[in-house]
Every structure is written in structure tokens, then in C-alpha cells.
Amino acid sequence: MPIKWIVKIVVALNSNTRPGEVGAGTAFGFLLAFLQGSWALRVLALTLTFFLKINNAALLLSLLLFIPVAALASPLMDLLGGFILTLPALQGLFTRLYNMPLLPFTRFNNTLVMGGLATGIFLWPAVFFGGKALVVLYRTRVRDRIADHWAVKWFTRLPGVSTIIRLVGKAMGLSRQL
Amino acid sequence: MSVPSLFRKRYTEKALQKKILARIPIARDRDYLEGLFLRGEDGRYGIDPGMRPSKAERKRLKSLAKAVKANRGVIKAPKLAAALVLLAAVAGGYFLFRNLVARKALEAGLEAVFQARARVEGMDFDLFGARVAWTRLEVADRDRPMKNLFELGPTRAELNGQALLRLRFVVETIESRDIRWNTDRKTSGALPGAPKPEKEGPGLLDKAGASVMGALSSVDVEALIQEEYEKLASPRAAEKARAEMEARKDALERKSAALKEKIRAASGPAGELRAVDIGSIKTPEAAASALAKANAALPAVRELAASAEDLRREIDGAVREAAEAKKALEKALDDDYARVEALTGLSGGDSVSLARGLFAGYASESLGVWYGYGRRALEAARNLTREKGGTAKPAPRTAFQGRDIPFPVRDALPRFWIKNFAFSTASAPLVTGRAEDITGEPDLVGKPARFTASYENREIRLGLEGLLDLRKEATVEADLGLKTAGFPVRAAPPSPVLTIASLEGPLELEARMRLLPGGAMDGRLEGALLRPRVTRQGKGDRVSDLAYGVLSGARRVDITARFSAGPGRGMDLSLSSSLDAALKEGLSAYIKDEEKKLKARAKAALQDRLNEALAENETLRAGIEEARKIAGGDMAEAGALSSGVEGKKKEIEKRGEELKKQAADSLLEKLPGKVPGKLPAVPKF
Numbered sequence: 001m002p003i004k005w006i007v008k009i010v011v012a013l014n015s016n017t018r019p020g021e022v023g024a025g026t027a028f029g030f031l032l033a034f035l036q037g038s039w040a041l042r043v044l045a046l047t048l049t050f051f052l053k054i055n056n057a058a059l060l061l062s063l064l065l066f067i068p069v070a071a072l073a074s075p076l077m078d079l080l081g082g083f084i085l086t087l088p089a090l091q092g093l094f095t096r097l098y099n100m101p102l103l104p105f106t107r108f109n110n111t112l113v114m115g116g117l118a119t120g121i122f123l124w125p126a127v128f129f130g131g132k133a134l135v136v137l138y139r140t141r142v143r144d145r146i147a148d149h150w151a152v153k154w155f156t157r158l159p160g161v162s163t164i165i166r167l168v169g170k171a172m173g174l175s176r177q178l
Numbered sequence: 179m180s181v182p183s184l185f186r187k188r189y190t191e192k193a194l195q196k197k198i199l200a201r202i203p204i205a206r207d208r209d210y211l212e213g214l215f216l217r218g219e220d221g222r223y224g225i226d227p228g229m230r231p232s233k234a235e236r237k238r239l240k241s242l243a244k245a246v247k248a249n250r251g252v253i254k255a256p257k258l259a260a261a262l263v264l265l266a267a268v269a270g271g272y273f274l275f276r277n278l279v280a281r282k283a284l285e286a287g288l289e290a291v292f293q294a295r296a297r298v299e300g301m302d303f304d305l306f307g308a309r310v311a312w313t314r315l316e317v318a319d320r321d322r323p324m325k326n327l328f329e330l331g332p333t334r335a336e337l338n339g340q341a342l343l344r345l346r347f348v349v350e351t352i353e354s355r356d357i358r359w360n361t362d363r364k365t366s367g368a369l370p371g372a373p374k375p376e377k378e379g380p381g382l383l384d385k386a387g388a389s390v391m392g393a394l395s396s397v398d399v400e401a402l403i404q405e406e407y408e409k410l411a412s413p414r415a416a417e418k419a420r421a422e423m424e425a426r427k428d429a430l431e432r433k434s435a436a437l438k439e440k441i442r443a444a445s446g447p448a449g450e451l452r453a454v455d456i457g458s459i460k461t462p463e464a465a466a467s468a469l470a471k472a473n474a475a476l477p478a479v480r481e482l483a484a485s486a487e488d489l490r491r492e493i494d495g496a497v498r499e500a501a502e503a504k505k506a507l508e509k510a511l512d513d514d515y516a517r518v519e520a521l522t523g524l525s526g527g528d529s530v531s532l533a534r535g536l537f538a539g540y541a542s543e544s545l546g547v548w549y550g551y552g553r554r555a556l557e558a559a560r561n562l563t564r565e566k567g568g569t570a571k572p573a574p575r576t577a578f579q580g581r582d583i584p585f586p587v588r589d590a591l592p593r594f595w596i597k598n599f600a601f602s603t604a605s606a607p608l609v610t611g612r613a614e615d616i617t618g619e620p621d622l623v624g625k626p627a628r629f630t631a632s633y634e635n636r637e638i639r640l641g642l643e644g645l646l647d648l649r650k651e652a653t654v655e656a657d658l659g660l661k662t663a664g665f666p667v668r669a670a671p672p673s674p675v676l677t678i679a680s681l682e683g684p685l686e687l688e689a690r691m692r693l694l695p696g697g698a699m700d701g702r703l704e705g706a707l708l709r710p711r712v713t714r715q716g717k718g719d720r721v722s723d724l725a726y727g728v729l730s731g732a733r734r735v736d737i738t739a740r741f742s743a744g745p746g747r748g749m750d751l752s753l754s755s756s757l758d759a760a761l762k763e764g765l766s767a768y769i770k771d772e773e774k775k776l777k778a779r780a781k782a783a784l785q786d787r788l789n790e791a792l793a794e795n796e797t798l799r800a801g802i803e804e805a806r807k808i809a810g811g812d813m814a815e816a817g818a819l820s821s822g823v824e825g826k827k828k829e830i831e832k833r834g835e836e837l838k839k840q841a842a843d844s845l846l847e848k849l850p851g852k853v854p855g856k857l858p859a860v861p862k863f
Contacts, residue, residue: 016204016245037580051261053252074578085583098585101343112580139204 008057023132025055029062030127031120033070038113040106081115182243188224201249277301291561294318295367308339318367331356346591356604412510416791419503423798426496430805433489437812440482447475448819451826465834472827479820486816493806500799552693592619607635620649637664656693676722679715683707698744707735728760
């Protein structure tokens with residue numbers, strides 16, 4: 001499965017996929033990884049991605065990449081979530097939310113969930129713009145160097161490889177530049 | 179020309195930039211396209227219509243056109259449209275299937291609570307209006323599958339919309355018309371796999387006390403004695419005394435026979451000795467010979483004397499024991515007479531409780547039915563608690579899962595709660611009622627479930643009120659109160675009591691029953707049977723005629739009862755009525771007289787049974803006395819022999835001494851002068 005996502009990412013990077021789509025996919029993957037402990041919030045986030053134009057391969061790869069990071073950061077998330085949930089200024093708001101219909105099912109009163117949600121939302125723009133910048137950087141600086149490198153040219157000319165590339169290109173609508 | 183249609187249009191410079199070029203991120207492709215669009219005379223940009231692109235170019239233009247279209251907007255319109263269609267389908271499904279789903283859910287819930295088939299017809303469920311209604315609902319009786327526990331006609335319920343959003347099923351009010359119960363079913367109402375219903379009946383109350391009025395009209399004294407004989411002390415005492423005296427008598431006879439034998443054996447030597455004439459003993463040798471004879475006879479007579487003494491002690495002991503046995507037997511007899519008299523007594527407690535005899539069966543059966551209904555209601559309420567309101571066990575925590583910070587919950591609601599339920603029948607008999615606070619989480623609601631019901635049909639009125647309390651701190655699980663007026667009652671004991679087969683009439687009653695934790699119950703009832711109609715069966719006697727007269731003439735019979743029951747113990751029913759005092763007064767002199775006769779009969783019957791044993795004991799006692807007399811003669815003879823031999827021996831010894839002295843004196847006389855009158859003194863050494 002990850003191989004397929006990698007191939008799709010490569011296709012996206014080398015085609016006219018908008019950098020923002022890849023960036024958004026990466027950011028949502030990051031957010032979903034940190035929304036641990038609340039299936040309701042994950043479902044909401046996934047539902048949102050269902051309707052938005054984002055690169056799903058970037059989302060899945062990003063999710064795979066950030067899940068272990070989120071697991072390692074759990075104690076920090078717990079501390080952050082505990083801090084936010086016990087802020088005196090927010091007690092009224094949280095109490096109102098807790099007594100609302102359906103909201104308690106999101107488990108927002110759990111320290112890990114709140115910490116992950118806060119981290120995910122706060123760092124979402126950074127990851128989005130970072131991802132977008134990386135795509136632009138790849139296209140402007142790295143792509144041509146890779147395409148023009150003698151090793152890449154030799155590799156792609158190998159009989160089997162060239163066939164595979166042609167077939168994959170046909171299947172995925174690969175650009176003639178690759 | 180096979181240039182995509184998107185590129186065949188002509189655009190202003192701004193539109194070209196915004197709609198085409200800005201949507202191509204890759205610079206090389208963007209430059210390629212920009213090179214294709216040329217400015218025309220109209221100031222717009224377009225691709226040369228005469229352009230003949232190669233295959234590769236066509237392919238490239240096609241993929242670029244696709245990319246331009248794909249890079250429009252941020253929302254996936256097709257998927258959004260699909261979602262909207264799905265939502266419409268769900269909405270359509272809701273409108274089409276809401277009633278079916280609601281009906282199935284209600285039936286499943288009722289079946290879980292009542293453990294029997296439930297059916298709902300004409301369901302109308304409005305989620306957004308928070309209303310539910312149906313035309314008919316029936317729930318079968320688990321214990322009688324071919325009957326319905328209850329049926330509800332047209333019913334309408336108003337739900338709490340806010341609570342629904344919080345997944346709480348709270349019914350503000352529910353009104354139901356045409357309620358019925360115990361109606362017939364065409365098909366069995368048992369759930370598949372349900373166990374067979376237990377045998378119907380009061381069960382717990384089967385051991386209610388039986389009437390003891392039969393004792394008054396026909397006490398079988400002989401049967402009573404027969405029954406009690408094993409428990410009496412005098413037969414055992416008589417048997418014990420008989421055995422002991424018989425053993426003693428046998429021992430006495432043996433010892434007496436032995437003594438006779440010894441007397442016979444000792445008589446010979448003693449007789450010979452007695453025949454010795456003291457005066458004929460002239461010489462010491464003759465005295466010695468006589469003395470030897472006496473010494474030879476002495477051991478035998480001494481043994482004889484000892485045996486006689488032993489026998490005397492034995493006889494004294496036997497006589498003493500016989501006297502003690504007689505005293506013990508007389509005491510046992512007195513005790514047994516008193517016991518039998520007490521058993522045949524008629525003046526205490528239940529013995530004149532006609533009410534108990536007539537009404538115990540009816541009261542037990544009725545109480546059993548109400549007790550059964552009360553327990554079923556509690557069971558249904560507990561099922562409700564488990565089904566709807568029970569707190570789920572928390573899932574086992576595995577990895578690090580953070581901490582839940584609790585926030586204050588305002589207006590916590592139970593998962594299921596009927597605040598008000600009003601019901602009534604549509605036709606006579608008129609039944610109306612109300613129930614409040616039926617819930618699976620009584621501790622959250624903070625109140626017990628309450629209900630009232632009334633029944634009216636011409637002259638009959640019945641009112642029921644009570645509460646069911648399954649809260650943790652509840653000391654009483656159910657408290658039921660019942661009032662009736664004009665309720666027709668027929669009390670018929672299993673067999674006629676004093677020829678009274680049944681008693682009928684309208685009943686006025688006020689009763690209270692409590693069901694306690696652990697399955698126990700207690701309560702009281704006070705009532706009156708008005709203008710009772712009495713039915714007789716069988717031949718009457720003076721007592722039953724009197725009882726009939728008292729009952730027939732009574733305008734009302736007041737009844738009071740206290741009852742309690744529990745698992746593992748039967749029903750404890752204490753019943754009394756105004757009949758008892760009237761009957762007791764009328765019968766008091768007769769009862770006393772009868773009692774006296776009964777006691778005398780009982781005593782005589784006991785004496786008859788014991789006469790044989792007593793006579794046997796008397797015979798044995800007489801036998802011992804006779805043996806004593808006979809043994810007395812032998813003992814006297816033995817004593818005489820003994821004293822005779824002893825006396826003779828002393829005489830012989832005395833005679834021997836005399837003869838010795840005479841011989842010594844004679845010797846001294848024969849030697850006068852040869853022996854100095856005074857012997858010289860022996861020189862001193």
C-alpha cells in the first residue's frame with residue numbers, strides 16, 4: 001500500500017497537481033495522526049477531506065509518517081491538553097460544550113484528545129505551507145536535476161524499467177517530461 | 179483540429195492568466211501554453227485555428243486541459259453532490275421507514291422488559307416533532323402465553339427533543355385510551371427459546387394455615403391418643419418399672435432358693451450340735467470333741483447368716499425401688515393426663531376462629547395474586563434498569579489514553595424516562611390511571627415510580643395506588659394500597675366449615691402491601707363483608723346451626739388481617755373477624771361443657787391404654803412383697819440356726835473351762851502334804 005502512495009506522490013509532484021493540494025494533504029495527515037483517542041473527531045476530519053480537493057496519497061503518507069511521532073509525543077500532548085482543559089478562563093466554555101448534545105462524544109474533555117487537537121490545529125498552517133513550499137522547491141530545483149542526471153537517464157533506459165515507466169505513465173497519466 | 183475545447187476559446191489577457199495559466203503549476207507547461215495563445219486583432223488571445231498538432235502535442239494539450247479543469251476550486255463538487263444525494267436518500271429513507279424502524283425498536287424494547295412477544299400497530303414516529311403515536315399495542319403474558327398482559331389502544335406520546343439530541347429517550351407525557359389486560363391471544367406470546375412458564379398459582383402462599391374449626395364438631399379422642407401415644411411418658415415409665423421389678427423379682431427368687439438350700443445344708447450339723455447335752459459332757463475330752471463339732475458347723479452357719487443378710491438388703495432395695503417406680507409412674511401419668519387435656523382444649527386462640535376457617539383460603543389466594551403482580555412489576559422494572567439505564571462497563575484501557583477531565587453536568591437525564599403516563603378504558607368498566615417517573619435509572623431521577631388506578635363498574639369501585647422504588651437506598655421496593663367498595667366476593671373453603679360451604683357478598687376493603695428487598699412482603703387489610711349470603715352443605719349439629727345462625731343474621735362481617743411472607747417460609751396470616759366474638763359468646767357455655775367431656779374422655783382413653791401396663795406393674799410389686807414375706811421366714815430360720823450354733827459353742831466352751839478347773843482342783847486335793855503349804859523361797863542368784 002505505501003508503495004502505491006509513493007508512486008502517486010511522485011506522479012503528483014511531477015504533474016500539474018497544485019502544490020496546495022499536496023500541502024493540504026500533508027497537513028490533514030498530520031492532523032489526523034495527532035487526533036488520537038477520539039474517533040468522532042477523526043471521522044469529522046476525514047469527512048472534511050472527502051469533500052476537499054487534497055492529495056490523498058500525501059494525506060496517507062503523512063499520516064503514516066506522523067503516527068509514530070504523535071505516539072512519542074503523547075506525554076507532551078497530555079500535559080498540553082491538561083493545561084488547556086484546566087484553564088480557568090475556559091471552564092465556562094467547556095462546561096457549555098460538555099452539556100451540548102453530541103459534543104461529549106468527541107471526548108474533547110480527554111487530555112490527550114485536547115492536546116492532539118490543539119497541536120494539530122495550531123501546526124496545521126505550518127505543515128500546509130511547508131508542504132507546499134517543498135513541492136515548489138522540488139519542481140523548481142530538484143526535478144530537473146533528477147531528470148537530467150546521467151544515472152536516472154541510464155536507469156530509465158533499461159529495457160524493463162522503461163517498459164514499466166511507460167505502463168505506469170499510461171495508467172497514471174504521467175507527464176512526458178518524466 | 180483536435181485541440182481540447184477549453185483551448186479553442188478566446189480569452190482576454192486577464193482571463194487567460196486567471197483561468198488557464200494560473201492553473202498550470204509547472205513552468206515548462208505554462209510557458210508552452212502561453213506560447214500557443216496569440217493575441218488577435220480583437221485584443222483577445224487564442225490558439226491559431228489552423229494549428230495542426232501532432233499526436234504527442236494533442237496528448238499534451240489534453241492532459242493540460244484536464245489539469246486546468248482539475249485545478250478549479252477547492253471543493254470536490256461531484257462528491258459533494260453525491261453526499262447531498264445520499265443525504266436526500268437518508269431523508270427519504272427516514273420519511274419512508276421511520277415508522278417501521280421505530281416500531282421494531284419499540285417491540286424489541288418491550289420484549290426485553292416483559293420477556294414476551296410485543297406487537298405495535300399504526301406506528302407514527304416524528305423525530306423532529308418529538309412525537310410518537312400508535313393505534314394498538316399488545317404485550318403477551320410471559321407466564322400465560324395465550325393471554326396478553328396488557329393491551330393499549332390509541333396512544334400518543336410527547337418526547338423531549340433536547341433529550342433526544344443527547345440520545346436520551348425522555349417522554350414528557352403519554353396518553354393511552356382503551357387499556358385492557360388479560361385478553362385472549364390467537365397465537366402464543368412466548369418468545370423463541372423462552373423457558374416454559376412455571377405452574378400458576380400462589381405458590382409461596384400454599385402453606386397458609388388450615389382451619390381448625392373441625393376440632394369443635396368432631397374431635398376423635400382415640401385417634402388423638404393413638405397419635406400422641408408415642409410422645410407420652412407414662413408408657414415408657416411403666417415399661418421401665420416393669421422391666422426393673424421383673425429383674426429384681428427373679429434375683430430375689432434365685433437368692434431365696436439359694437438361702438433355702440444353705441439352710442438345708444447347715445441344718446444337719448447344726449441339729450447335731452443342738453442335740454448335744456451340755457450336762458452329758460463330763461470330761462475335757464468330751465468338751466473338746468463337742469467344741470470340734472461346733473467349730474465344724476460354724477463356717478456354714480456364718481455363711482448362712484451372711485446370705486440371709488444379703489437377701490434382706492436385696493429385698494429392702496427391691497421394695498424401695500418398687501416404691502420409687504410407683505411414684506415416677508404416678509407422676510408420668512399425671513403429666514400425661516395434663517398433656518392430653520391440653521390437646522383437647524377448645525378455649526384458646528384459633529380454635530374458635532371461624533373467620534380463619536372461612537376466609538384464609540380466599541385471603542391467601544387474593545394476596546398471592548397481588549403478591550405475584552407486585553413481583554412481576556418489580557421484575558419488569560429491574561429489566562428496564564438493566565436494559566436502558568445500566569451503566570456500561572468501561573472498556574479496558576490499553577496504551578496511554580490520557581485523563582478525562584469531568585465538567586459539571588447540568589440537568590443530567592436518564593437514558594429512558596417516562597414522566598407521565600395516563601391511561602383509560604374506552605368503554606365500561608371504566609378504568610383510569612396514571613403512572614409517573616418510570617425510568618431505568620431511578621437514582622438519577624431521584625424519585626420512585628408512582629401509579630394510581632381506579633375501576634368503576636355500576637356498584638363496584640376499586641382504587642389502587644402505590645409506588646415502585648428501585649433506588650439504591652430504598653428500604654421498601656414496592657408499596658401498594660388498595661381500596662374497594664361493592665366488590666363481589668365469594669369465600670369458599672376447600673371443605674365446608676361447620677357445614678358452611680361458602681360466603682358471598684359485596685366487600686369493602688382497605689389494604690396495604692409492602693414488598694421488601696430480598697423478596698419478603700408484609701401488610702394489613704381491614705374490610706367488611708356486607709349482608710353475607712351463606713350456603714350450607716351437609717348435616718348440621720348444634721354448633722354448626724349456631725354458626726349458621728350467627729352468619730345469616732349478621733349485617734356485616736368485619737375482617738382484619740395482618741400477613742407476611744418471604745422466600746423459604748410460608749405465608750403467615752393472622753386473621754380475625756367480628757364473627758369470632760359473636761360465635762364465641764354463643765358457644766361459650768357449650769364449649770366449656772364439651773371441653774370438660776372431651777378432657778374426661780381423653781383421660782379415660784389414656785387410662786384404658788395404660789391399664790394393662792399398670793396392672794402388670796402392680797402384680798410385680800405384689801410378687802416382690804410376697805417374696806419378701808417368704809424370704810422373711812427363711813431369714814428368721816437362718817438367724818435361729820446361726821444364733822443356736824453360736825450359743826451352743828459358748829456353752830461348750832464354758833463347760834470345757836469348768837471341767838478344766840474341776841480337774842485342776844481335783845489334782846490339788848490328791849496331793850495334800852506332799853506339797854508344802856508354803857514353798858521355800860527360791861534363792862536369789
